[in-house]
Amino acid sequence: MSRMFIFVLAKEDSMRNPLVSCFYAILISFALTISMGSTAEALDLDPNLHGLCTDCDSLWPVPNQTAFNGLARAYGLALAPIELSPANTIGINAVETEFSFAFSNLSDDASSWASAINSQTPPSQLTSTRFTLRKGLPYSFELQGQLGYLLNSELWTMGAGVKWALNEAVRSFPIDFSIRGQANRMIGSTQLDLSMVSYGVALGTRFGVLGMVNISPFVTYQPVMIFAGSNTLDATPGIYDAPGSAASGAGNMNAGSTAFVFSRTEETIHRASAGLRFMFGVLKITSEFMWTPHQTNINVSLGFNI
DSSP states (O other), X not given: OHHHHHHXXXXXXXXXXXXXXXXXXXXXXXXXXXXXXXXXXXXXXXXXXXXXXXXXXXXXXXXXXXXXXXXXXXXXXXXXOOOOOXXXXXXTTOEEEEEEEEEEEOOTTGGGHHHHTTOSSOOSEEEEEEEEEEEEETTTEEEEEEEEEETTSSOEEEEEXXXXXXXXSOTTSOOEEEEEEEEEEEESOSSEXXXXXXXXXXXXXXXXXXXXXXXXXXXXXXXXXXXXXXXXXXXXXXXXXXTTSTTTXXXXXXXXXXXXXXXXXXXXXXXXXXXXXXXXXXXXXXXXXXXXXXXXXXXXXXXXXX
């Protein structure tokens, strides 16, 4: 229904303004991507933390904190804020929309997934999409809002960020330099609590080619802080009832419990990236390779200025 509404609006407005039609095209693409990833059989990557324990069948399950930390790290890096943009800002009068894909290659933390999502074969890659809206402000500031979604799951992220270009568009020193910060929070899971905060710097420059395209190479350093925890979990859901629950009545804690919870964790991961932005008039295409000690990302985006 929502996709039909967007399509009708796009059809009516496209006759008035071609930029508006491009904006609706990106919205339709995002809606179609989400609908394909939200079918009944597309929930394989939702966290299911009941199995991340030892002695799970006993009344004294022991949380596997190491596996939980690896799982939270992998989720956090895949869903952490990203800013697929060079060091310069978009300008005080500009508004930019962007639709992006991020492909996260799992390596160190892949073994944590088999028990966490009840799968015999852990995934080798996580794919997420993001819709970003940016607005230029005076004094070389820029604000952004971002909505993200992890494909094959019910996990979403919502967040915001700010960028400040300390040097841009100076002919005597044509190196753009900016500082940036973003924060977002994951929603969609009753078991995993996850928030991410990113900050860093970016360097870049710009040059034109044949008067048709503007190319902006850039490099960034963007550490991300991952804050993770869990709600109370039952190691054997549907088999044993934790003492004190509605099913068992007021229980005696000395009798043991199948309930357990993971300790809250905080971890800072270093991230470095290099990318290119190609600008054809109002159309922008950006690609980026991001490295961390635990996994690598390839990020691509399509956007335009309004």
